[in-house]
Amino acid sequence: MQPIDAGEVLLHVGLHKTGTTALQVALADARPELATHGVRYPGTGTFHHRAVLGGADRKYGWQNNGARAVPRKHWDELVAEARFDGRTIVSSEFLDDVDEATARRMIDDLGGPQRVRVAVTLRAIGAILPSAWQQRLKAGYTNPYNQFLKMVFAEQPSGKARRFWFRHDQVAQVQRWAGLVGIGRTYAVIIPAGDRRAIFNAFESLLCLPDGLLADREIAIQNRSMTAQEAEFVRRLNKEVADDLSWDEYTRTVRRGLVLNMVEQRQPGAGEQKIHTPAWAADRAADYGQRFADGIAASGVNVIGDPAELARRPASGKNEKQEALAMDAAVAAAAGLVRRSTATESQPSRSDALKILLRRPGRARSAPQPADPDVEQP
């Protein structure tokens, strides 16, 4: 694949759950080396989420409780940095559900269709489904997997289902961007199941980087899937507490304190049940995947990888009702919460109170977390 031209911007719009976090961590880690190859990853942090949220005027959080607008200046800073004579890469999954008008405005901010190219990373929808459900659980969602699937595949799509497919109808997503920058400037990158290098290799070639510069990086991204029992634990905890919490409180206690600790601190036993997609939904996913594979192949955009991968039927199976949680999972979860607690012996002073509220323990230890696609009030 030909690299993009020097002076151009490559806009990576996700999708979620296609290895984006690993890519972003690698790019951030490689920042100085990238510069020596004429590639810029703007900013100083790991992600461009704030810039993109700011540029898209999108709020982050539960829309009716605690969502907050991100200041526009983050986007303006990114745009200023992207005025660069080398190649610039901007990456955020939050681009995957901006409407067409917003997308056009953002592209214009970055110099217009003649300067911007778009890469969409894609995986089989059957592989996306359990990840998407789990990601929702980490944002307070309370519906079991089967119900989530029924929502997604309902004949009469609800508002939630439409939002889901606005992101995950891979053909519509790719066409949306192709409509703005042109099919010749749009890339569909197909990530085969289980291939952790594919996304790096694709971006190495698009950015004209030496092979392995991104792929060979040792990056500590910990984003393993939850097992069936862990997921059921989080789901039931959400049910118990989510009504009482604002988004900010939820992220600070359940999401970062408990779930993160559980997922990071523990290695599930080999026998621990994974989340299975039921057969009916696996069939639907295979149907949709076939349609996406055909649609992408026919779309005329630049395709990296084999579209047939998108039609892969997920491993299916029955989900046993989970009643027991591994002791180490329960302990890690509870300890994570206790350590984040703000309990203090005496009445803190104002400045101490503020410091306690603002502190983010464990941030240094904690590996970068993926962006949250599915933030909805439970």
Next chain:
Amino acid sequence: MESTITPIGKGEVLLHVGLHKTGTTALQVALADARGALEDHGVRYPGKGLYHHKAILAGADRPYGWRENGARITPKKHWKKMLKEADFEGRTIISSEFLDDISPEVCARVVDDLGGRQRVSVVVTLRSIGAILPSAWQQGLKAGVTTPYNSWLKVMFDEDPTPRAERFWFRHDQVEQVKRWADIVGADRTYAVVIPDGDRTAIFTAFEGLLGLPGGFLANREQIIQNRSMTTPEAEFVRRLNKELAGQMSWDEYTVMVRRAMILNMVEKRRPAADEPRIQTPQWAADKAEEYGQRFAKGIAELGVQVVGDPADLALRPRSGDLDRPDVVSIDAAVAGTAGLVLEALTERRALEEKVKSAAAEAPAPTRRSRWTARGAARALKRGFSK
């Protein structure tokens, strides 16, 4: 069962010294609940709260909490207030399990403060040591203990007792305990109440008798108290959490988060399935407990104190069986426990936010040097503390 016990004299004080795990909490809750009605029968349960723990901790100069981290002395005024209330022409009942591990000198002083041996009677409630053991271990778990049950039992029954075991037996050597008090107030003014296993009304009936209350006056009171035992997986969950957190918290933090927010929530909010394993005492320790129990039964009968109930009940062998170390906990236990933690963390955050808000409102003009200005604080609050 109508009581045949002769009540203590009017103007006298009945000092209930526990022991722990003999139904004391249920008794205290019933007494507090009946407080108004008790006065109609010439009986006083001093104070306004459920317990007399604070007064007793103060009266006995006993620190409360982890000795090396966060234990504190209770102000003397709590005890003085109680003494004033106990100066009463009817019958006064004072109840706290914290009386069970104070030295004979302090016991004597407590009795003196209350008017001396001619005015004070002492009642010790007893259950078979075999029934006490798993409860005592669990109580330890709720205070941060990390030792598994079997190892804990080994410590308690070691030929060569550690200070920890000595403290335990200072409380739970039932003969020594009863004798300690009898030496101060006299055997005739000392009552050993034997609570048969599983009998929830025995303790009420005994106190109705001792206080001259009508039969059923305490026993028939609606009990809202639920102090069920933890199941084996719940206990293992707490133990492992204690281990995970050991050395990282003060007593206050531990009490607020783990003990109250998590354990209490788990034990109160959840009803374990019938087949969830209960804590069993291993054979070897059950044998020891039975042996000790026989010794206690015999010793109590020989002390010459007033015995309510059958001392033979003290020799009961505990339910025994193989120990297992579960590696799963039921999801609803984990949910109940962690939900308690989340809500507690939340309460704290909200209190801190209030603190910052009100301080921000009152703060004088900020100096340039201050890291957090009042306006900055207000902005941070508005933003919700993002970055």
